[in-house]
Amino acid sequence: MSTFAKRERLLLADLLEAEGPDAPTLCEGWRTHDLAAHVVVRERRPDAAGGILIKQLAPRLERVMAEFTAKPYEELIQLIRTGPPRFSPFALKQLDEMSNTIEYYVHTEDVRRAQPDWTPRELDPVFQDALWSRLERSARLMGRGVPTGLVLRRPDGQTAVAHRGTPVVTVTGEPSELLLFAFGRQSAAKVELDGEEDAITKLHETKQLGL
Numbered sequence: 001m002s003t004f005a006k007r008e009r010l011l012l013a014d015l016l017e018a019e020g021p022d023a024p025t026l027c028e029g030w031r032t033h034d035l036a037a038h039v040v041v042r043e044r045r046p047d048a049a050g051g052i053l054i055k056q057l058a059p060r061l062e063r064v065m066a067e068f069t070a071k072p073y074e075e076l077i078q079l080i081r082t083g084p085p086r087f088s089p090f091a092l093k094q095l096d097e098m099s100n101t102i103e104y105y106v107h108t109e110d111v112r113r114a115q116p117d118w119t120p121r122e123l124d125p126v127f128q129d130a131l132w133s134r135l136e137r138s139a140r141l142m143g144r145g146v147p148t149g150l151v152l153r154r155p156d157g158q159t160a161v162a163h164r165g166t167p168v169v170t171v172t173g174e175p176s177e178l179l180l181f182a183f184g185r186q187s188a189a190k191v192e193l194d195g196e197e198d199a200i201t202k203l204h205e206t207k208q209l210g211l
Contacts, residue, residue: 004130005097006083008104012039013081015111021073026110026185035107036076037068042103043084052211102134105176106183113188120190123176132175135182136160142182145208148199152178169195169203184210 021033030038041048041064048064050057068076084090090100112118123131132154143150143162150162153172162182171181173191181189186204193200203209 003093003097003101004127005100005104008101008108009080009083012104012108012111013077015108016073016080017077019111019115023111024114026114026188032111033073033076034065034069035110036073036080037065037071039103039107040076040079041065041068043088043090043100044079046089098134101130102138102179102183105131106180106185109180109185109188113185123174128175131179132158135175135179139182142210146206147202147208148195150203152182154178167196167199169193169199171203182209 016032016036019032021031021036023032025032025035027035027038041061042052045064045068048057048061050061052061084096090096109121112121135152139152139160139162146163148163149165149168151168151170152160152162153170154175155172159170171178171191171193173181173189177189177191181191184207186209193203195203
């Protein structure tokens with residue numbers, strides 16, 4: 001049975017193939033070849049992927065990233081399409097759906113929105129609800145380091161507190177856009193911000209959003 005994670009994975013693979021290895025992305029310093037290598041390493045090299053979050057493992061991650069970035073671009077895309085190997089934690093369907101739905105949605109938008117001719121993507125309400133459910137659970141983790149209070153608000157009024165503090169900035173948008181904002185893609189997210197002007201400026205400029 002198809003899942004959101006599988007759908008977003010295949011969309012990302014198709015997009016990477018269409019854009020080629022040297023297209024820009026929203027990930028600072030990364031072209032599409034770098035992004036493809038990151039996705040494969042995260043899924044296939046758990047011994048190194050921990051360096052994404054754990055500082056002590058960062059040197060190993062850098063070495064493994066260099067190894068995979070040296071691989072042919074077409075090979076990386078095929079590995080993405082193939083999905084996680086059996087030994088990967090992401091081979092478990094529930095974990096794949098829980099973790100990779102967001103991963104692949106965000107990285108697809110990293111590629112799409114870095115192109116000058118990108119257009120908004122229509123997402124169905126069921127997918128928006130799925131993204132909101134994941135955002136609610138992870139909002140405080142992603143907002144833990146921001147310099148202001150931060151509330152994420154859907155157009156229907158549902159809210160998630162990402163960071164307690166004052167002054168408070170309320171960010172309103174569809175779950176897909178709030179997710180991009182919370183992952184540090186502030187400039188690319190289609191949202192409205194309400195709060196003190198200085199606090200909004202700080203929130204737009206902070207590098208502390210995301211994992």
